[in-house]
Amino acid sequence: MHALKELQQTILETSKKLDSIKSPTFLIQGSLDDSLYKESTSIIYQQVKTETKQLKWYEQSGHIITLGEEREQVCEDVCAFLDSLSW
Structure with a gap:
C-alpha cells in the first residue's frame, strides 16, 4: 500500500508540471x-x-502496448517520430 500511495503522489506532482x-x-x-x-x-x-x-492510438492494444501484438508497429512509429525531429 505504501508504494501505491507514493505512485499516486508522483502522478499528482507530475500532472501539475x-x-x-x-x-x-x-x-x-x-x-x-x-x-x-x-x-x-x-x-x-x-x-x-x-x-x-x-498522439497515436493502437486499436488492438491494451495497457502494455510494448508487449502486445502491435509492439513492432509501436517501434516503427517511435522511430519515425524520432526521425522526423531536427536534431
Missing part, C-alpha cells in the same frame, strides 16, 4: 485500455506545451 514540457512528445495509447488511462493520455496531450506532439 505537464505545462513545463516543451520537448517533442510522442504519446501512445491502446484502444483496449481502461477509460481512465485514455482520459489521462488526452489530458497529457492537451497540457504539454510543445508544438511538436503526436
